[in-house]
Amino acid sequence: MARKFLYVVAGLIxxxxxxxxxxxYFGAAILKxxxxxxxxxxxxxKTPVNAYANADMWLARPxxxxxxxxxxxxxxxxxxxxxxxVFFIHxxxxxxxxxxxxxxxxxxxxxRAALFLxxxxxxxxxxxxxxxPRYRQATFGAFxxxxxxxxxxxxxxxxxxxxxxxxxxxxxGPNRPIILAGHSQGALHLSRLLKDxxxxxxxxxxxxxxxxxxxxxxxxxxxPEMGLPECTHADEAGCILSWQSFxxxxxxxxxxxxxxxxxxxxxxxxxxxxxxxxxPLTGTADATAPASDNxxxxxxxxxxxxxxxxxxxxxxxxxxRGLLLIGSPPDIGPYVLPGNNYHVFDYSLFWANIRKDAxxxxxxxxxxx
Numbered sequence: 001m002a003r004k005f006l007y008v009v010a011g012l013i014x015x016x017x018x019x020x021x022x023x024x025y026f027g028a029a030i031l032k033x034x035x036x037x038x039x040x041x042x043x044x045x046k047t048p049v050n051a052y053a054n055a056d057m058w059l060a061r062p063x064x065x066x067x068x069x070x071x072x073x074x075x076x077x078x079x080x081x082x083x084x085x086v087f088f089i090h091x092x093x094x095x096x097x098x099x100x101x102x103x104x105x106x107x108x109x110x111x112r113a114a115l116f117l118x119x120x121x122x123x124x125x126x127x128x129x130x131x132x133p134r135y136r137q138a139t140f141g142a143f144x145x146x147x148x149x150x151x152x153x154x155x156x157x158x159x160x161x162x163x164x165x166x167x168x169x170x171x172x173g174p175n176r177p178i179i180l181a182g183h184s185q186g187a188l189h190l191s192r193l194l195k196d197x198x199x200x201x202x203x204x205x206x207x208x209x210x211x212x213x214x215x216x217x218x219x220x221x222x223x224p225e226m227g228l229p230e231c232t233h234a235d236e237a238g239c240i241l242s243w244q245s246f247x248x249x250x251x252x253x254x255x256x257x258x259x260x261x262x263x264x265x266x267x268x269x270x271x272x273x274x275x276x277x278x279x280p281l282t283g284t285a286d287a288t289a290p291a292s293d294n295x296x297x298x299x300x301x302x303x304x305x306x307x308x309x310x311x312x313x314x315x316x317x318x319x320x321r322g323l324l325l326i327g328s329p330p331d332i333g334p335y336v337l338p339g340n341n342y343h344v345f346d347y348s349l350f351w352a353n354i355r356k357d358a359x360x361x362x363x364x365x366x367x368x369x
Contacts, residue, residue, distance in 0.1 A: 221264020
């Protein structure tokens with residue numbers, strides 16, 4: 001698996017390339033026509049109780065051979081006895097329009113998801129044992145329409161995540177510290193999980209940190225309902241981190257148009273509200289940091305068979321309503337979305353800093369016990 005690595009940023013995401021080209025040259029209508037399913041939503045049964053007791057329902061779990069989340073770039077190694085349990089929800093890897101939800105046995109979607117785990121979830125393997133479920137994820141086209149079928153598809157996917165989380169809690173026992181993390185669609189489901197399953201419960205005291213990356217979190221209409229505060233300090237535990245990466249000049253209209261038309265977790269409009277922006281280089285809120293603070297981004301090799309950590313190239317600063325700006329477009333790969341949106345690279349741009357951040361927050365968590 002390591003040979004094909006970062007496509008979590010490439011072969012993995014023909015989606016990003018296809019959507020970028022389609023939008024730039026043909027517009028949103030063509031993009032929607034190409035990717036939104038034309039079929040009716042197919043109601044499906046809820047995930048059976050104990051379904052996730054079966055190891056085959058997981059892309060990654062500590063006892064699973066070939067765990068893709070154990071990949072590391074040269075110079076890094078997974079912990080041999082990690083103290084934290086990590087529940088990671090992978091982003092969209094199903095690109096077809098024949099179904100609104102990915103079949104659990106779709107080989108192509110599962111292969112892409114495994115590659116995502118290599119480039120994203122691996123950042124946590126220095127401190128955590130990683131659990132990442134397969135789930136009947138909504139197809140990419142579900143994010144391009146307001147049809148009721150899209151909402152139904154996301155609800156079906158979220159039901160799987162809830163079932164997987166129940167099994168995760170059962171497997172790790174009642175006392176182990178937890179990191180929650182996800183990206184894109186995975187971060188959307190994570191934000192709901194925080195609201196529904198963590199907020200106001202004893203479980204909140206076990207959360208080292210929650211990385212809700214690549215999905216907007218409104219400071220005023222979402223965050224108060226999610227059970228944990230925004231991370232404001234680098235050595236703070238039990239808090240939420242979130243960011244969305246853009247090079248400059250940034251055009252976030254695709255995000256803001258959808259965000260501003262939606263309703264937050266407290267039932268109020270998100271329009272005009274600020275988003276949580278954690279600077280992953282500093283671990284603090286609404287901060288600015290130079291490229292020299294970047295401990296290492298993942299750069300793929302020319303033949304795309306491996307990746308290496310290169311430090312000191314990419315800065316980051318929170319700006320405006322909560323975008324994370326990274327300066328001039330870095331040459332880290334061709335999969336950049338319209339508006340200089342580096343969404344695909346939200347983890348890989350700051351991989352080494354995220355790893356350090358998780359370790360630091362666990363140390364803070366232990367000190368407060």
